[in-house]
Amino acid sequence: MSRMPKMTISVPHEGGAGLTGSWRTFRPVVDRETCNHCGICAMFCPDAVIDPDTLEIDLVYCKGCGICSNECPKKCIKMVREEH
Template sequence: MRERLALSRPKDGASGKTGTWRTFRPVVDKETCNACGLCAQYCPDAVIDEELNIDLDYCKGCGICANECPKEAIAMVREER
């Protein structure tokens, strides 16, 4: 189809790998985690999957997950690049 106007198509990483925005990285202490899922529920960018793995390619490091974790199982750790 001739491109007549800006029609964008859905794709992962439409705005690039936003993981590079991060200053602090969430690190989960799996011993403490009770898999309540609140971190995934509150993640604005849906980078925490059902198995509660955090996709660091896209995690912006906002820290909501750490702030909301009732078990304090997530620590925000300074990125070292």
């Protein structure tokens, strides 16, 4: 019988780092009128919290890094300060 050595192996799963949305200082707010659904925001999101089809942002896990806002070619994602 093989014995699995004790070591650190992480398994990717939803929310593996906890409720990272609580880290947020700025919240992304999308102007849906201007958005042309190019999907670049979802492609760049480092935490994959933007649904590639609906482009809805999952605020439970969004850390508020602002990369989507920076990359948006239509400049329609504003970063708004969270009230703590």
